[in-house]
Amino acid sequence: MTETMRCPRCGAEMNHQANKLVEPLTAQEVEASAVLGGILLAVFACPQCGYVASTRDEPDDDR
């Protein structure tokens, strides 16, 4: 799971503030969601500008 992200707005290093289970959107994600019942959305917030962004767990990631 991605644990670092640069703010797309100001370039600062963002804080990994949440992991949220979300519905799978692709066949690959459906297959990968068998373990948790969904796909993890990693949510980040920027300590400089407050911007919020997220990444979806890659199905090939280790769990």
Add this chain to the structure above:
Amino acid sequence: MSEHAASVVVSHLADRVGVETRLIDVAALPIRTDDAGESAKDPEFSDAMNRADALVVVAPEYNRGYPGLLKHVLDTNLHEYIHKAVGVVGVSSGIFGGARVIENLLPVLRELGFVTVFWDVNFNNVRTRFDETGVLVDDSFLAVDKFLDELIWMAETLRHGRENVVIGGAA
């Protein structure tokens, strides 16, 4: 009538130092209805939600539920809401002041990632609370200031957490 109730909340927020507020009418948003969820996202609404530290939902109660359009609009975003404060203002023409719509909205807001405050505002008997120009003429039992105290505290605390506290950092 919900628009009048929302204006009351906005006017109270305008008195708070350091608080920037924007009133968004979900009926005026250019969000498509032939799809749902994040694929129907409106960039301007998403940007407003991304910038916000807290959301006040002013919801009319119809048949004990919330308007479908409100749910449709809320569903268009997700990460923009996570670990942000939310409070609900219920509006109804009856005596319960939207208490049932508030209860029905809470699990939806929780699933969207919001953190709910424990104060609500209930505009009961809404048809007699405002005059014909939309001015509030009966402010009895409206705990708007207590509601906003809690919401702003939660918004400030959660902003610190979002930006500085790593999830799982203590594991």
